[in-house]
Amino acid sequence: MHIHPDAASVVRDLAPDEPVILNRPHAARRAARFFVEKFPGKVLYAVKANPSADLLRLQWESGVTHFDVASIAEVRLVRETLPEATLCFMHPVKTERAIAEAYFDHGCKTFSLDSVEELEKIVRATKGATDLRLCVRLRVSSEYSELSLASKFGVDLTEAPALLQATRQVADWLGVCFHVGSQAMSPFAYVQALERVRAAIAEASVVIDMIDVGGGFPSVYPGMEPPPLEDYFKIIHQHFYALPIAYNAELWCEPGRALCAEYNSMIVRVEKRRGTELFINDGAYGALFDAAHVAWRFPVRRIAADGTAGNDVESEDFSFYGPTCDDADFMEGPFPLPGDIKAGDYIEVGMLGAYGAAMRTGFNGFGSGPVESVTDEPMSSLYRGDRDDPRVSDNVVSLR
Ligand SMILES: Cc1ncc(COP(=O)(O)O)c(C=O)c1O
Incomplete structure (x- = not known):
């Protein structure tokens, strides 16, 4: 397992064909x-x-x-x-x-x-x-x-x-x-x-x-x-x-x-776009189990195919289809992503440490992929003291 600064760097290094789980120790x-x-x-x-x-x-x-x-x-x-x-x-x-x-x-x-x-x-x-x-x-x-x-x-x-x-x-x-x-x-x-x-x-x-x-x-x-x-x-x-x-x-x-929850995120790749539906390479039988089965909305951000973070275009709401052959492999979202997102681009899906990474199955031959470590912050956090609520400003626990 390698240590990278962030998801974009993983995309640049690996251009991964399979979903990648990212650890944030x-x-x-x-x-x-x-x-x-x-x-x-x-x-x-x-x-x-x-x-x-x-x-x-x-x-x-x-x-x-x-x-x-x-x-x-x-x-x-x-x-x-x-x-x-x-x-x-x-x-x-x-x-x-x-x-x-x-x-x-x-x-x-x-x-x-x-x-x-x-x-x-x-x-x-x-x-x-x-x-x-x-x-x-x-x-x-x-x-x-x-x-x-x-x-x-x-x-x-x-x-x-x-x-x-x-x-x-x-x-x-x-x-x-x-x-x-x-x-x-x-x-x-x-x-x-x-x-x-x-x-x-x-x-x-x-x-x-x-x-x-x-x-x-x-x-x-x-x-x-x-x-x-x-x-x-x-x-x-x-x-x-x-x-x-x-x-x-x-x-x-x-x-x-x-x-x-903050321990994992995942990089998925867009394999096809059909209007506002994105066909990605993880889904209901993978780490996005809750997104499919209980319509859980996870935070998302686009990483362009060349590994640059391309989030400057106005966002649109998308839904996802996972990689298996069945209609139930669907995640309604909405997941807001740049309107020009296309096949070949990657998406980092955040906050998948709880009941996410643990839910992956090998159904239909999908579900395996590398695990890498990154050092940037999770997409949101209860523990960093940077939420809007003024009562949380002293929540920070120092990293000794
Ligand atoms: C007995 C028991 N304890 C703890 C947990 C963890 O719950 P949570 O992830 O909501 O904190 C569960 C979850 O199903 C549970 O069944």
């Missing part, structure tokens, strides 16, 4: 340090958002020691990459073999669950272990978030007290976790969720050792400008302290998106 370090320094509790990285081994190492070097893993493959990956990391298996539905391997072979003691069946499974698979750290996942609303996580997992408030009591019987350490949905656009999402946690704990009357406010912390995308992350941290801290929990109870969070 400095941006990932800055995000991790921001969370480690400013979140008033422990920070877990949600590996699913981007399981790149390089990124896992960056998180570790920046002070993230705990990792939220959701599958046995993620358990093995983190254990292999970071032998001393603490693994937390936070998928509420696991196989017994996965639980046993995680516990006996990889030293994972923390598991989440949202049903009595899962609790019994964990007890069986760990042969009645007495050092289990168990987190009951509560179902909470996703109404403040761009992507819902409210339907699939989580025990309802009516059943939560009984599950908390049953889990307390076998757990050495008991937590409550939830997920407010991804890209939560208001800190109030966490207030609402913590109110539900309060109701569940009060009804259950059990000692709680940990509250995990999950992921959902936002990044910046076109049309999605969240408030500063400090607002989220402050309100979470206040409401955490007001809960009826053990005096030494811990506060955790497990962000994915906010820790890695």
Whole structure:
């Protein structure tokens, strides 16, 4: 992997035929340090958002020691990459073999669950272990978030007290976790969720050792400008302290998106233009999965075929077709690009570090391509202190 100043330089050097993923290690370090320094509790990285081994190492070097893993493959990956990391298996539905391997072979003691069946499974698979750290996942609303996580997992408030009591019987350490949905656009999402946690704990009357406010912390995308992350941290801290929990109870969070969105962008090439539709070489089965499936709008900029940044012409709104043979490989956008963009030009698509680079498949023979590193800034950032909101001016975390 080479280090380049920016995407235009990659185009000049490689004139790539295939999409190129660009890593920005400095941006990932800055995000991790921001969370480690400013979140008033422990920070877990949600590996699913981007399981790149390089990124896992960056998180570790920046002070993230705990990792939220959701599958046995993620358990093995983190254990292999970071032998001393603490693994937390936070998928509420696991196989017994996965639980046993995680516990006996990889030293994972923390598991989440949202049903009595899962609790019994964990007890069986760990042969009645007495050092289990168990987190009951509560179902909470996703109404403040761009992507819902409210339907699939989580025990309802009516059943939560009984599950908390049953889990307390076998757990050495008991937590409550939830997920407010991804890209939560208001800190109030966490207030609402913590109110539900309060109701569940009060009804259950059990000692709680940990509250995990999950992921959902936002990044910046076109049309999605969240408030500063400090607002989220402050309100979470206040409401955490007001809960009826053990005096030494811990506060955790497990962000994915906010820790890695700025880590990657991607260079794609325009293979054909048809009016305002551009046929490009990555799409719905690649890193642009969310652009196709949930109409996510990522920031874009044109790099001319000769590697010059040619954004001086008035912009027009474009949609994209990906490279596979199927109509669903379509990204509506709109993606504003110079009106004279043409086949042979390249486009840098930004903010693809979370649920972007991780989503690439080889469907139809497309989806592979080089990975390079660049040293310029991501197309937008929550951590540089240069957003318009005056409250974010002191957000900068220095790069030591
Ligand atoms: C259990 C759990 N924790 C954390 C995350 C990360 O969420 P986000 O990327 O929104 O921060 C997810 C995402 O699906 C999740 O399922």
